[in-house]
Amino acid sequence: QAQLAESGGGSVEAGGSLRLSCVYSGDAASTYCMGWFRQVPGNEREGLGWIATDGQSNTRQSVKDRFTISKDTAKRILYLQMNNIQPDDTATYSCAALTWCGHLSLMPNYVHTWGQGTVVTVSS
Numbered sequence: 001q002a003q004l005a006e007s008g009g010g011s012v013e014a015g016g017s018l019r020l021s022c023v024y025s026g027d028a029a030s031t032y033c034m035g036w037f038r039q040v041p042g043n044e045r046e047g048l049g050w051i052a053t054d055g056q057s058n059t060r061q062s063v064k065d066r067f068t069i070s071k072d073t074a075k076r077i078l079y080l081q082m083n084n085i086q087p088d089d090t091a092t093y094s095c096a097a098l099t100w101c102g103h104l105s106l107m108p109n110y111v112h113t114w115g116q117g118t119v120v121t122v123s124s
Helices: 105-109
Strands: 004-007 010-013 016-026 033-039 046-051 056-059 069-072 077-082 090-097 111-114 116-121
Touching: 004 069, 016 033, 016 046, 016 090, 016 116, 033 069, 033 105, 046 069, 046 105, 069 105, 069 116, 090 105, 105 111
Parallel strands: 010 116
Antiparallel strands: 004 016, 016 077, 033 046, 033 090, 046 056, 069 077, 090 111, 090 116
16 A cells, blocks of 8 residues: 655745655555545646656646646656745645656545645735
């Protein structure tokens, strides 16, 4: 059973950058597709993108020019680099191990294990 723990959330001013980390246990990244989600209170959780076991990645078009998903397999860390953060990016961000790397809109359907989430607050 994979275990995931996010960190790196906090408060940031608009236009700034933040890097979220997700430490995972065992061989999660070599077994599962790893993904990032975010959720604004009152809204459905949104899949931001994933990175496959072979390193291929796919990022939601709406954030693709600002967000980058990567991983360090040796350190067992998944990253979400967020640049030029905007107030609309305020949300709880979660990483997850996915059983399938597929269409971004279907990501929630393939979650095997969730992290606990980390909150990002962006001030204007």
